[in-house]
Amino acid sequence: MSAITNPLSETSAAWKLPYRGKVGMACLIFAESAIFTIFVVAYLFYIGKSLSGPSPKEVLTVPVFITICLLSSSITIHLAVRALRNAKTRLFGIWWFLTLALGTIFLAGTGREWHKLIYQDGLTISTNLFGTTYYSLVGLHASHVTVGLIIIAIVMAFTSLGRVTPKYSERLEVFSLYWHFVDVVWVVVFTVVYVVGR
Amino acid sequence: MASDSIAMNPTDVSAKSITEKLHEWVVTVDHKRLGVMYILYALVFLVIAGTEAMIIRIQLMRPHNDFVSPQVFNRMFTMHGTTMIFFVVMPVLFGFANYLVPLMIGARDMAFPRLNAFSFWLMAFGGILLYFSFIGGNGLYGAGNAPDVGWWAYAPLTAKAFSPGHSSDFWTLALLVSGFGSVGTAINIIATIISMRCPGMTLSRMPLFAWLNLVMAGMVFLVIGPLTAAQLMLCVDRYLGGHFFDTQAGGSAVLWMHFFWIFGHPEVYVLVIPAFAFLSEIIPVFSRKPIFGYPVMVGATVCIGFVSMSVWAHHMFTIGMNSYANSFFAITSMVVGVPTGIKIFNWLGTMWGGRISFNTPMLFCIGFLFQFLIAGLTGIMLAVAPFNWQLSGSYFVVAHFHYVIVGGIMHALFGAFYYWYPKITGRMFNETLGKLHFWLFLIGFHLCFDLMHIPGLLGMPRRIYTYEPGRGWETLNLLVTIGAFVQGIAVLVFVANLIISYFKGAKAGNDPWDAWTLEWSVGSPPPEYNFASIPTVASRRPLWDLKHPEDPDSRYE
Numbered sequence: 001m002s003a004i005t006n007p008l009s010e011t012s013a014a015w016k017l018p019y020r021g022k023v024g025m026a027c028l029i030f031a032e033s034a035i036f037t038i039f040v041v042a043y044l045f046y047i048g049k050s051l052s053g054p055s056p057k058e059v060l061t062v063p064v065f066i067t068i069c070l071l072s073s074s075i076t077i078h079l080a081v082r083a084l085r086n087a088k089t090r091l092f093g094i095w096w097f098l099t100l101a102l103g104t105i106f107l108a109g110t111g112r113e114w115h116k117l118i119y120q121d122g123l124t125i126s127t128n129l130f131g132t133t134y135y136s137l138v139g140l141h142a143s144h145v146t147v148g149l150i151i152i153a154i155v156m157a158f159t160s161l162g163r164v165t166p167k168y169s170e171r172l173e174v175f176s177l178y179w180h181f182v183d184v185v186w187v188v189v190f191t192v193v194y195v196v197g198r
Numbered sequence: 199m200a201s202d203s204i205a206m207n208p209t210d211v212s213a214k215s216i217t218e219k220l221h222e223w224v225v226t227v228d229h230k231r232l233g234v235m236y237i238l239y240a241l242v243f244l245v246i247a248g249t250e251a252m253i254i255r256i257q258l259m260r261p262h263n264d265f266v267s268p269q270v271f272n273r274m275f276t277m278h279g280t281t282m283i284f285f286v287v288m289p290v291l292f293g294f295a296n297y298l299v300p301l302m303i304g305a306r307d308m309a310f311p312r313l314n315a316f317s318f319w320l321m322a323f324g325g326i327l328l329y330f331s332f333i334g335g336n337g338l339y340g341a342g343n344a345p346d347v348g349w350w351a352y353a354p355l356t357a358k359a360f361s362p363g364h365s366s367d368f369w370t371l372a373l374l375v376s377g378f379g380s381v382g383t384a385i386n387i388i389a390t391i392i393s394m395r396c397p398g399m400t401l402s403r404m405p406l407f408a409w410l411n412l413v414m415a416g417m418v419f420l421v422i423g424p425l426t427a428a429q430l431m432l433c434v435d436r437y438l439g440g441h442f443f444d445t446q447a448g449g450s451a452v453l454w455m456h457f458f459w460i461f462g463h464p465e466v467y468v469l470v471i472p473a474f475a476f477l478s479e480i481i482p483v484f485s486r487k488p489i490f491g492y493p494v495m496v497g498a499t500v501c502i503g504f505v506s507m508s509v510w511a512h513h514m515f516t517i518g519m520n521s522y523a524n525s526f527f528a529i530t531s532m533v534v535g536v537p538t539g540i541k542i543f544n545w546l547g548t549m550w551g552g553r554i555s556f557n558t559p560m561l562f563c564i565g566f567l568f569q570f571l572i573a574g575l576t577g578i579m580l581a582v583a584p585f586n587w588q589l590s591g592s593y594f595v596v597a598h599f600h601y602v603i604v605g606g607i608m609h610a611l612f613g614a615f616y617y618w619y620p621k622i623t624g625r626m627f628n629e630t631l632g633k634l635h636f637w638l639f640l641i642g643f644h645l646c647f648d649l650m651h652i653p654g655l656l657g658m659p660r661r662i663y664t665y666e667p668g669r670g671w672e673t674l675n676l677l678v679t680i681g682a683f684v685q686g687i688a689v690l691v692f693v694a695n696l697i698i699s700y701f702k703g704a705k706a707g708n709d710p711w712d713a714w715t716l717e718w719s720v721g722s723p724p725p726e727y728n729f730a731s732i733p734t735v736a737s738r739r740p741l742w743d744l745k746h747p748e749d750p751d752s753r754y755e
Contacts, residue, residue, distance in 0.1 A: 017394070019393065020309040020389045020390075020392075023389040024310060031384075031419035034422075034424060034427075037427075038427035038457060038460075042453065046448070046450075050447075125434065125440055126438060126441070128448075129442075129447060136430070
């Protein structure tokens with residue numbers, strides 16, 4: 001067995017490969033992008049094809065505030081991970097909590113919007129094509145936000161118990177990639193649903 | 199070389215009860231055990247889906263046959279197609295990738311062992327879910343009802359009105375669940391290859407097997423993503439009253455076709471690229487020459503990966519696209535033949551002037567070369583839109599893609615089974631039975647699928663339940679059925695060989711083929727930790743360097 005340790009090569013000293021967590025997350029993001037792309041294509045394809053109302057123009061309002069919240073959470077999570085890498089655990093906790101709060105505001109905002117659409121405007125997923133595509137696309141994104149928030153909340157719980165130490169910064173950085181991805185998807189969804197589709 | 203690593207493996211098989219052993223297998227996160235489980239799982243489904251094919255063939259053996267009812271016939275071809283693609287070929291390829299990639303790149307396991315186990319069980323659960331429909335799927339007549347909408351499940355067949363009960367939901371959920379498993383495995387393969395290579399194993403020294411599986415795994419994301427999205431939409435339609443594919447509310451049935459084939463066509467390449475990977479390992483070893491044109495092989499594979507993403511609508515020429523779309527998809531479909539042709543020439547170049555030994559693995563690879571070429575040629579015929587208008591949905595198409603999958607992928611798979619059987623089990627297979635398997639299968643294959651082209655050209659549509667006599671289809675269909683049964687017998691010989699050799703085969707030793715990649719440097723079967731010390735490599739053929747220190751490959755790199 002030791003014989004296979006070939007004396008011919010001296011490359012082993014400088015042998016460094018990318019961190020598997022980051023590679024894995026990049027792959028997951030790639031796969032998720034494919035799923036979202038199909039939903040976005042379906043949304044674009046069905047714009048204006050509904051046979052009955054209500055139409056996007058009548059019922060949708062641009063959700064500026066929650067968009068700002070979600071996009072800001074990308075900055076706070078970045079600052080949180082950086083703080084943890086520099087072993088500033090308290091600062092990490094503050095930024096992490098802010099991320100959790102901003103994400104929750106976004107989700108609550110989406111919930112309020114849906115509540116209005118369902119109970120005031122009478123738009124459900126089975127009303128027309130707009131309803132079907134709108135709730136599917138925004139819902140798919142919101143479900144990703146929910147998954148992210150659950151993970152953030154778990155980390156928050158561990159933080160408050162004092163269990164999160166700088167040695168986990170690499171893992172949390174991998175998670176932050178996911179969160180950034182969710183934000184980028186929102187930029188696309190926002191453009192498609194509230195700008196192009198309205 | 200690695201006898202000490204075998205000795206280090208304690209003889210732990212002595213005093214364990216069956217339940218303990220079973221428990222070990224169920225909770226394992228070892229890539230080799232998971233690989234073996236993938237392969238065995240696929241073999242079970244191969245027998246099931248093969249039986250379904252036999253039922254189809256018996257039904258079509260003569261005109262006006264009523265071996266099964268039309269309803270059962272629909273279920274049979276739906277389940278045959280779905281099972282073969284998702285629960286036979288995908289898992290068996292993932293099984294080989296799982297087993298071999300870490301060994302070939304000098305790693306002790308996959309990058310995420312637990313994700314690996316999770317992915318396997320998801321896929322296993324998906325298969326069970328699909329087959330549970332036979333007893334649990336409440337169908338039209340209140341009896342058990344398997345999916346019967348064809349493996350494309352075109353809208354509006356899957357709408358609640360036309361597919362009552364839950365049979366289509368079993369189909370949807372089974373594919374959704376196993377799709378998540380596929381994505382998990384693909385993530386694992388890529389992360390393993392990018393991040394777990396042993397020192398010296400640069401990308402340009404990686405065995406082609408690893409390279410091709412890297413490309414395959416990358417394609418899985420682009421393939422399974424659209425499928426998952428389309429299945430989610432179908433769920434929304436069926437459960438929540440959505441209108442994605444509901445033409446009465448402005449939805450589009452054609453959109454489903456696009457989404458399905460955006461998955462469906464590149465999927466063929468997801469299946470065939472690992473077959474290419476097997477060939478790229480087996481042919482050099484049995485030709486006693488290094489692979490011809492390594493960088494070109496890698497480039498051609500990546501090229502296939504890209505081009506195959508833009509060919510899907512050649513499945514849809516008959517739905518009436520405009521002439522620009524027809525031309526585009528006809529041209530891209532033909533272009534994909536170029537890198538594939540490059541590969542065929544590279545394998546021939548590897549064999550050219552080599553000392554070829556015609557062992558069973560090599561025989562299957564040579565069979566692949568011939569049959570895959572013919573499959574590619576009928577593929578180019580079908581890529582010509584006007585020709586396709588005549589023959590789309592006929593038995594010519596069925597013959598074409600079975601030529602790809604059985605004549606190509608299955609042959610490469612059988613080759614891989616024989617080639618790595620000694621490594622996985624530690625025993626040599628029976629060469630006589632192997633050759634018998636090869637020749638029986640070859641004869642059965644050509645009898646079945648060569649002749650199947652002709653009823654297609656004569657106008658026999660695919661998926662018909664039965665046909666009128668006097669159209670010139672009877673004799674051909676009878677011969678096709680006989681060919682199918684010869685193949686079935688050949689597969690039984692194969693399974694018998696696997697089982698007999700496992701108990702009676704000669705000890706294989708570490709390296710029965712005098713091969714060059716790292717998996718042959720460790721014991722057969724390899725110890726749980728693979729490598730006692732992580733190897734260092736200096737060329738594409740590390741074991742050649744080791745066996746020929748006077749003239750190592752590394753001198754020329």
